[in-house]
Structure formats: structure tokens, C-alpha cells
Amino acid sequence: MLIGLAYLPLSDVFTDFDLVAGEFDNSADDLLDYFEKTWIGEPRRGAGRKKPQFDHVLWNVYDRVVTDLPRSNNSVEGWHNAFASRVAVAHPTIKKLTEKIRREQSKFEIDIAHLVQGYQLKPKKACYTKLDERIARLVRGYDPLQIHQYLKNIAANVSL
Structure with a gap:
């Protein structure tokens, strides 16, 4: 259920982390300490929490x-891997790299022209579209009074 915290409004993350953490037995203390320090922020002596290692806006x-935006930067990683494959060498010469960048630019200009003309470029696989729709439906139906069920439902749909 910890993964579900990424799908909560930021205002609810702290209290719901405490709620979820309370359901674990003592054998999970090291995991929870790591999670709290890295992603949530450790409690301060007075009120509030210390800044976590990774700011909430990076993972929430x-x-x-x-707002129907992508949840990850996988498309950027995919482009980078494809471009690296097209370059085909770890350390290309400036001339070869410039040539590959120009070809990539030409490809993008064609893609942009197709988009302007109404074409859809490489549609997302149906299984991922359905997954995104399920997650969006769950998130839009978020009810803080049903937090346990919400986190379980999110966790059932999200895999690492």
C-alpha cells in the first residue's frame, strides 16, 4: 500500500503514511524508516517534517x-534509448553525431507535420490505455474516508 501514497493529494500524504505505517509489524521498521527518510520526511521534534531526500513533487x-498528464518520463527514456541505438557507438565523432541529430530533427519535423494534419502517432498499447483509465478513475474517485480501500485498489493496479 506504500506505492499508493504517490496517488494521494499532497495534503494527505503525511497523515496517510502514518496510518499505513501503523499497519506494519515491527519486522518492517527498517523499510518504513527508509521510506520515511527518503520519500516522506522524518518528523521534527516540534511539528512538521524534515525535507525528504526526494521532494514530493518528484514522485507524487x-x-x-x-489533469491527464503522463505519470512518468518513460517516453523520454524510450526516445533516448532509440537514439542511442541509431547512433550505434558509445563515443561518436562530432561529424557522425551531428549527422544523426540532423536526421532525428528531420524525423521530428515529419512527425509534427503529421500531427498538424490530424494523424495519431504510434498509439499507446491497449493494455496501457486501459490501465491509465483505471488509475485515473480511481484517483478521480478518491475519498479520504475510504483510504484503505483506495490504497489497496491503487496498489493492485500499479506494478514497480
């Missing part, structure tokens, strides 16, 4: 899902 996707 609630607002992105609500």
Missing part, C-alpha cells in the same frame, strides 16, 4: 493523473 503523481 496525483495532480498529473487528475
Whole structure:
């Protein structure tokens, strides 16, 4: 259920982390300490929490899902891997790299022209579209009074 915290409004993350953490037995203390320090922020002596290692805006996707934005940067990683494959060498010469970048630019210009003409470029696989729709439906139906069920449902749909 910890993964579900990424799908909560930021205002609810702290209290719901404490709620979820309370359901674990003592054998999970090291995991929870790591999670709290890295992603949530350790409690301060007075009130509030210390800054976590990774800021909440880096991993919280609630607002992105609500506004129909991608939850990850996988498309960027995919492009980078494809471009590296097209370059085909670890350390290309400036001339070869410039040539590959120009070809890539030409490809993008064609893609942009197709988009402007109304074409859809490489549609997302149906299984991922359905997954995104399920997650969006869950997130839009978020009810803080049903937090346990919400986190279980999110966890059932999200795999690492």
C-alpha cells in the first residue's frame, strides 16, 4: 500500500503514511524508516517534517493523473534509448553525431507535420490505455474516508 501514497493529494500524504505505517509489524521498521527518510520526511521534534531526500513533487503523481498528464518520463527514456541505438557507438565523432541529430530533427519535423494534419502517432498499447483509465478513475474517485480501500485498489493496479 506504500506505492499508493504517490496517488494521494499532497495534503494527505503525511497523515496517510502514518496510518499505513501503523499497519506494519515491527519486522518492517527498517523499510518504513527508509521510506520515511527518503520519500516522506522524518518528523521534527516540534511539528512538521524534515525535507525528504526526494521532494514530493518528484514522485507524487496525483495532480498529473487528475489533469491527464503522463505519470512518468518513460517516453523520454524510450526516445533516448532509440537514439542511442541509431547512433550505434558509445563515443561518436562530432561529424557522425551531428549527422544523426540532423536526421532525428528531420524525423521530428515529419512527425509534427503529421500531427498538424490530424494523424495519431504510434498509439499507446491497449493494455496501457486501459490501465491509465483505471488509475485515473480511481484517483478521480478518491475519498479520504475510504483510504484503505483506495490504497489497496491503487496498489493492485500499479506494478514497480
